[in-house]
Amino acid sequence: MALIVQKYGGTSVGSIERIQAVAERVKRWREQGDQVVVVVSAMSGETDRLLTLARQLQARPEPRELDVLLSTGEQVTIALLSMALAASGCPARSYTGAQVHILTDSAHNKARIRDIDAARVRADLDAGRVVVIAGFQGIDEQGDITTLGRGGSDTSAVAIAAALQADECQIYTDVDGVYTTDPRVEPKARKLDRITFEEMLEMASLGSKVLQIRSVEFAGKYRVPLRVLSSFEDGAGTLISFEDNAVEDAKISGIAFSRDEAKLTVLGVPDQPGVAHRILGPIAEANIEVDMIVQNVGADGSTTDFTFTVHRNDYAQALDILQHIATDLSARHVTGDTAIVKLSLVGVGMRSHAGIASQMFASLAKEGINIRMISTSEIKISVVIDEKYLELGVRTLHEAFGLDRAPAAAA
Amino acid sequence: MALIVQKYGGTSVGSIERIQAVAERVKRWREQGDQVVVVVSAMSGETDRLLTLARQLQARPEPRELDVLLSTGEQVTIALLSMALAASGCPARSYTGAQVHILTDSAHNKARIRDIDAARVRADLDAGRVVVIAGFQGIDEQGDITTLGRGGSDTSAVAIAAALQADECQIYTDVDGVYTTDPRVEPKARKLDRITFEEMLEMASLGSKVLQIRSVEFAGKYRVPLRVLSSFEDGAGTLISFEDNAVEDAKISGIAFSRDEAKLTVLGVPDQPGVAHRILGPIAEANIEVDMIVQNVGADGSTTDFTFTVHRNDYAQALDILQHIATDLSARHVTGDTAIVKLSLVGVGMRSHAGIASQMFASLAKEGINIRMISTSEIKISVVIDEKYLELGVRTLHEAFGLDRAPAAAA
Known part of the structure; x- marks a missing residue:
């Protein structure tokens, strides 16, 4: 019982x-x-x-x-x-x-x-x-x-x-479970029998709306086995399990994406300690959440370019804030872009397999998709690309990482 | 405050x-x-x-x-x-x-x-x-x-x-308060400034639907001053107060009536102890509430006629029960009537004023209205009359007891 x-x-x-x-x-x-x-x-x-x-x-x-x-x-x-x-x-x-x-x-x-x-x-x-x-x-x-x-x-x-x-x-x-990616974008998307909590957390935070992220965090914290199923048809759904039980064979579990992103860049800021705080402080005070953050050395070596992403709804307000503080920062220029999306590879297998990132970048490059930003975590690689390449990018990576084929161990 | x-x-x-x-x-x-x-x-x-x-x-x-x-x-x-x-x-x-x-x-x-x-x-x-x-x-x-x-x-x-x-x-x-009677029956009905709890209880139990009877009982028990007002227009409404404060001048406060009555009579029952219980016991067991009860000596002196009223919805069931027990009771006959109504004079002043009942009966008689049953309490006299006389009866009593005129003390 x-x-x-x-x-x-x-x-x-x-x-x-x-x-x-x-x-x-x-x-x-x-x-x-x-x-x-x-x-x-x-x-x-x-x-x-x-x-x-x-x-x-x-x-x-x-x-x-x-x-x-x-x-x-x-x-x-x-x-x-x-x-x-x-x-x-x-x-x-x-x-x-x-x-x-x-x-x-x-x-x-x-x-x-x-x-x-x-x-x-x-x-x-x-x-x-x-x-x-x-x-x-x-x-x-x-x-x-x-x-x-x-x-x-x-x-x-x-x-x-x-x-x-x-x-x-x-x-x-x-829906009847968690898929390797959104089936509306890639019809070959495959339902997963299992996924680890960490992967599900990344998928949820990256815009896969099957489960609310807080519920996944909660389940992970208290080690409650979660299962996603359809209330309209029968089937075993997807079990969200702890890594111990996970299928080790699959390097990548899925591809998540988010269309709600916007990118802001402060160009030519003096490369001094504290500059990141002086840019992001006013953004945080306005209760705008920042997602990816990238800082590059500028062209001349003494200045830096600072880029971050926010929710598209917050873009206008964030741009306004940056334009107001640009002079104080001695920044050369402030730019932004809302026609971007974030694409992420997620999988616990990534930890033990080198070369996933380079394989990802190579696959995208082959299709002429330019990468605007990169951010990585233990079990995830996210890239920002132009919005028009979203569907192509998802299908390219889905194919490149063999997500349409069930992994041998789980077959 | x-x-x-x-x-x-x-x-x-x-x-x-x-x-x-x-x-x-x-x-x-x-x-x-x-x-x-x-x-x-x-x-x-x-x-x-x-x-x-x-x-x-x-x-x-x-x-x-x-x-x-x-x-x-x-x-x-x-x-x-x-x-x-x-x-x-x-x-x-x-x-x-x-x-x-x-x-x-x-x-x-x-x-x-x-x-x-x-x-x-x-x-x-x-x-x-x-x-x-x-x-x-x-x-x-x-x-x-x-x-x-x-x-x-x-x-x-x-x-x-x-x-x-x-x-x-x-x-x-x-509604904007408690009236001397239903204004739809007697257009001269007058809103009362005050009414006592006991009167309001009688009015409520007799079918004036302004307040739920349990709430009036509750208010009386805990001595909470109640006021009925309109939520759509301004005005002081009607205060339901304790007798101490009441207007002594008015003998009668209002006329209540109920159209939901039905009358049942068991004719020629032997006049023996326990007969009332043998008639009403089976009625109570069927969860039928009995309102007025009257017992007369029958024509021959050794038998009696037993009459009571029930809610009109319960009439058919009550009649059926009586017909089944009539033989056991050695009753001569069982009759009933649903075309009746109950009319009641209500007023605390009744206690100290003799003659209210006879004035009531005389007024009704003058209009040719035959009284079928009578029942009295400390502050109420109820009569059962033929349904067709309802409006005439209400108007006759409203006039006879001067209810369309505000009492001198409250003017």
């Missing part, structure tokens, strides 16, 4: 029929003898409906009250799913975040989970019930309702799985 | 515009220097929307889960009203029933309030905030969400006013 935590997102519970389908699926797991805890999001469209009401009253709704409002979305789903389970002969009990003491900090609209009291859930499971818990929400030490921000239901599910020491946390979505 | 609890029903908060209007009204009270606690219902239509969802899953939804579902309705309203108050510059904080520990028994869908922890509300009031509380809902000792049943928001408001020892509990509705 295993203890399984299952999470269903808004699309999976978006109508009465779909809620009934989820109940049937949960029932099948239970009939296999497993204990099941279900974590659900608000029905799709519900959060937007509530936000629209709030924004008619306040352009920026009170954060505390917004959480009171939005948390009703999941509360509706837990009640309806529990009814659907009861109707199919499967005893169930629903709980709000507050009722199972999902204790968070007080950062309304983006709270972080601190603790969960699993005692009540355990008692219900032992009594043979399915437990249905509202995702996305918690309660702070003052007893105020908090929410974790969009996508927070994944994190709720992982935190609950960790607190219950569940055997597996299953995230049901509208 | 007074402490006022205000309750707004579903129609009063039925749209964003109406919620804004409520916020403006609350703000005006606060600017007068009063502390204000607001209790709200779900936006009109919301409870029915949620019920429709639930009934698609279960013909009779699980009571516990139905409460989880329905309680979201008020939770949406408290958040939106708090935002509207904040937007109008009035600091506010919302609380669910659970958050202010509105402790109830565990009778889901019809729970009764046992206790309220007012400490948190007081702290907010002292900090200059308006407190907005979800009506209709509470929490039981296990921490499960409960609801008080339809109309329960009135009871919530009164219970909160009692716990806070508020100076007044104001119930905002779509």
Whole structure:
């Protein structure tokens, strides 16, 4: 008998029929003898409906009250799913975040989970019930309702799985697993049976939207085995496992990309200590997140060129800030570019295999794709290229690293 | 500085515009220097929307889960009203029933309030905030969400006013107060400035639907001054006060009536001890509520005729039960009538004034209205008459007791 935590997102519970389908699926797991805890999001469209009401009253709704409002979305789903389970002969009990003491900090609209009291859930499971818990929400030490921000239901599910020491946390979505890259860009993309946590973290942070990155971090920290599956078709999905179990044969697991990048360069800054701080300090103060940072020696040797990337939404503001401080910095010029994308190779195998980077650069060069920036980590190489080369770049690397073929050990 | 609890029903908060209007009204009270606690219902239509969802899953939804579902309705309203108050510059904080520990028994869908922890509300009031509380809902000792049943928001408001020892509990509705009778039947009906609790209880139990009867009982028990006002127009409404303050001059406060009655008679039952129990026992077992009961000596002296009234919806079932036991009772015959109504004169002044009953019977007789049954209490005389005489009876008594004229002392 295993203890399984299952999470269903808004699309999976978006109508009465779909809620009934989820109940049937949960029932099948239970009939296999497993204990099941279900974590659900608000029905799709519900959060937007509530936000629209709030924004008619306040352009920026009170954060505390917004959480009171939005948390009703999941509360509706837990009640309806529990009814659907009861109707199919499967005893169930629903709980709000507050009722199972999902204790968070007080950062309304983006709270972080601190603790969960699993005692009540355990008692219900032992009594043979399915437990249905509202995702996305918690309660702070003052007893105020908090929410974790969009996508927070994944994190709720992982935190609950960790607190219950569940055997597996299953995230049901509208895709059937994690792919080597986006199948809309490369039709030969292949579903992975397994991927390591570190790889999944890099994939998530690089724009593969299957899982919310915080939930993956949480699962890694508490060593909760995660599985991504489709809520619309059967299949084993993709297991996100710890490296010990991973397939050593595959050097590269996938190719992630992000279209949301913009690049800014300060040219001809005097090459002095502290210059990076003087450029990035005002950017950080404006709450703009910086992703890649590259510093080159300038043409003349005594000055340097400083380049970094930000989210495309922050580009105009960042450029404005740089133009204001350029004179102070004695910089020659400030330039920028929004027609760029970031392309990343991800794989734990990279650690023990030299030559991945050069193979990557060679493959791109062969297709005439110019590399604008490079950044590397232990299990990832990212390059910034012109936006127009995105699809070509993805397909080139997918082919070059043999991602369309299942690795021998996993076949 | 007074402490006022205000309750707004579903129609009063039925749209964003109406919620804004409520916020403006609350703000005006606060600017007068009063502390204000607001209790709200779900936006009109919301409870029915949620019920429709639930009934698609279960013909009779699980009571516990139905409460989880329905309680979201008020939770949406408290958040939106708090935002509207904040937007109008009035600091506010919302609380669910659970958050202010509105402790109830565990009778889901019809729970009764046992206790309220007012400490948190007081702290907010002292900090200059308006407190907005979800009506209709509470929490039981296990921490499960409960609801008080339809109309329960009135009871919530009164219970909160009692716990806070508020100076007044104001119930905002779509009428501007309590009338001497239904203005749709007697256009000369006059709004009362005051009415006593006992009178209001009789009026409510006799079918005047302005206030839910449990909330009036609650207010009487805890001596909370209640006021009924319109949420759409200004005005002082009707104050429901304790007899000490009442206007002694008015013998009669109002005329209530109920169209939901049906009458059943068992004719020629042997006049023996225990016969009433043998007739009403099976009725009570079938969960049928009995209202008026009258027993007359039959024509021959050794038998008796036994008559009682029930809700019209229960008539067919009650008749069926009587017909089955008639032989056992050696009754001559069982008859019934659904084309009847109950008409009641209500007033505390009745206690000290003889002759009210005879004046009532004489007025009705003069118009040719035959009285089928009579029942009296300390402050009420009820008669059952043929349904066709309802309007004539109401107008006749309204005129006979001078209800269209304001009493001298209150003028």
